[in-house]
Amino acid sequence: MAIVTFGRITAPGLPCYSGSGMEGEDISFMRLALKEAQAAERAGEVPVGAVVVVEGRVAARGANQTIAACDPTAHAEVVALRCAARALGNHRLNGATLYVTIEPCAMCAGAIVQARIARLVYGADDPKAGAVRSLFAIADHPQLNHRVAVTAGVLADECAALLQSFFAARR
Numbered sequence: 001m002a003i004v005t006f007g008r009i010t011a012p013g014l015p016c017y018s019g020s021g022m023e024g025e026d027i028s029f030m031r032l033a034l035k036e037a038q039a040a041e042r043a044g045e046v047p048v049g050a051v052v053v054v055e056g057r058v059a060a061r062g063a064n065q066t067i068a069a070c071d072p073t074a075h076a077e078v079v080a081l082r083c084a085a086r087a088l089g090n091h092r093l094n095g096a097t098l099y100v101t102i103e104p105c106a107m108c109a110g111a112i113v114q115a116r117i118a119r120l121v122y123g124a125d126d127p128k129a130g131a132v133r134s135l136f137a138i139a140d141h142p143q144l145n146h147r148v149a150v151t152a153g154v155l156a157d158e159c160a161a162l163l164q165s166f167f168a169a170r171r
């Protein structure tokens, strides 16, 4: 897991985002989330990665680390949300966008709502545990007083392939 201090982009090869449009931005930030997922995979963790972006800049990143941290809640999204809140000195991440390679589970979708994330962008659907579209609709449930805008399917094939090869290698 790499923590990036708010306002300072340290990742190598980051493109300039000005004028690239939301779609191009989404792909660029999803590539960063994919890098986190690959780091998780190298550490023997299920390869899921997340990035929190505020005003076009990376506030925090997270890689799934449930085994290393011996923490069932250390999913990439929760790791990134905690890092972002600490970096920004605010438990509310109003206006932030969270990028994650796979559709969040119920715990993470709940955490995203608690953090008041404005927008969620994820890669592949998770038909077995996804709580945004697949099994539940926690992020934008009409009865919640905070609803998260959702964009699904960004680099979905790459995000899914990473997980599939990880589990195939373990069978």
Ligand code: ZN
Residues within 6 Å of the ligand: 075, 077, 104, 105, 106, 107, 108, 109
């Ligand atoms: Zn989760």
